[in-house]
Every structure is written in structure tokens, then in C-alpha cells.
Amino acid sequence: MTIYFYAVREQYGCFSNFSPHGFELDGLYWSTSEHYFQAQKFVGTSHLEQIRLVKNPKDAARMGRERSRPLRQDWEQVKDDIMRKAVLRKFQTHADIKEILLATGDEQLVENSPIDFYWGCGSDGSGKNMLGLILMEVREILRSQHNG
Numbered sequence: 001m002t003i004y005f006y007a008v009r010e011q012y013g014c015f016s017n018f019s020p021h022g023f024e025l026d027g028l029y030w031s032t033s034e035h036y037f038q039a040q041k042f043v044g045t046s047h048l049e050q051i052r053l054v055k056n057p058k059d060a061a062r063m064g065r066e067r068s069r070p071l072r073q074d075w076e077q078v079k080d081d082i083m084r085k086a087v088l089r090k091f092q093t094h095a096d097i098k099e100i101l102l103a104t105g106d107e108q109l110v111e112n113s114p115i116d117f118y119w120g121c122g123s124d125g126s127g128k129n130m131l132g133l134i135l136m137e138v139r140e141i142l143r144s145q146h147n148g
């Protein structure tokens, strides 16, 4: 049975990058994986710190998407690995949500976003669902660490 997630307050909301599960990465503290992901668009500039310190993930996403800030040139090449790194660290940091992810077994995980056809499945289900795929990869890594 496919597991759909999207809003933080709904079931499996902890799979969203907007969920309030902070972690340390690259020597800094990040309030959510969304903060980390959006800030990496501007690595090497002061925008990274501005986004890191913003109050909530919604604002981090808005700032990260504003094209008045200069997006790093290699973004399309690096964005998937940045997402992998953030999501792995988030679930390694929090035992409670790690257990929720492991308890999904081998079920398909799908970010049920009606507007995002890259990270989610989009309004008609035809999206790439990259966040769901990365969560399943992370689940596999955690499972091998758990059993290893």
C-alpha cells in the first residue's frame, strides 16, 4: 500500500522537509531540512546564513525560490545529493521519526504535492517524486545501519 505524505500536521507529516526536526550539518544547526536545502542554493554567500536563521521553513522556501538571489550555477547537478544529505541526517538525528520511517517496511513513499512535479507526484500523479525516492533510499541506509 502506497504511503502518501505532504502536510506536516497530517499522518506521516514527519516525512515532509517542513517538519520541525532540526539537526547539525556542515558544522551548523538547521531548524528543518527545508532550511538546509534552500540555503544550499546560495552556498558561499551571505544568503545562506540569512536563510538558515529564518524563523520557519515556509519562509526559507520562499526566500530560496526568490530569483532576486543568485542561484548557484551547478544547482541542477547538485540538488538531489543535497536533499539526500539533509534527509539522511534528519532521520539519523531523531530516533522517533527514524522508527516511523523504518516501520514503513518496503512500502512506496510518495510526496503528495499537487503543485510539485519534481520532488512530489504532482496533481495527476505523474511527477518524479524525488523526495519519496530519497526517503526510500534513506530508509534502506538506516535499515542496514540498524541491522549491521
Ligand SMILES: Nc1nc(O)c(N)c(N[C@@H]2O[C@H](COP(=O)(O)O)[C@@H](O)[C@H]2O)n1
Residues within 6 Å of the ligand: 017, 018, 034, 037, 061, 064, 065, 111, 113, 115, 116, 119, 120, 131
Ligand atoms: N509544502 C510545500 N509547498 C510547496 O510549494 C512545495 N513545492 C513543497 N515541496 C517541497 O519544496 C521543496 C523544494 O522546493 P524547490 O525545489 O525550491 O521549489 C522540497 O522540500 C519539496 O519537498 N512543499
